[in-house]
Amino acid sequence: MGIIAFLIIGLLAGLIARAIMPGTQSMGLIATTLLGVAGSxxxxxxxxxFSRDGRVFDLHPTGLLFSVLGALLVLFLVGMAGSRRRVRV
Structure with a gap:
């Protein structure tokens, strides 16, 4: 898969994950793309x-779905790590 396609799928996955996740995330376009790439x-x-051949970088029809699920997981973990750093009064 080309790098441009990988970045576009990452951007789409990041945008969808941010739309699904409740709360506000203060991220720009580049951070959203990096979120989607990490989720990918x-x-x-x-x-x-779960696949038979075990290839990670192949383009599959469920690729965007798993990218969004992975981005949701990364966004949740980043949110949890960020909430620990804040001092609650």
Missing amino acids: FVGGLVASL
């Missing part, structure tokens, strides 16, 4: 566990 890696690793 996580989703690709999970999807490769």
Whole structure:
């Protein structure tokens, strides 16, 4: 898969994940793209566990779905890590 297609799928996955996740996320376009790319890696690793050939970087019809699920997981973990750093009064 080309790098441009990978970035576009990452951007779409990041935008969808941010729309699904409740609350506000103060991210720009680049951070959203990086979120989607990280979600693509996580989703690709999970999807490769269930596929027969085990290839991570192949383009599959469920690739965007697993990318969004992976981005939701990354966004949740980043939110949890960010809430621990704040001091609650």
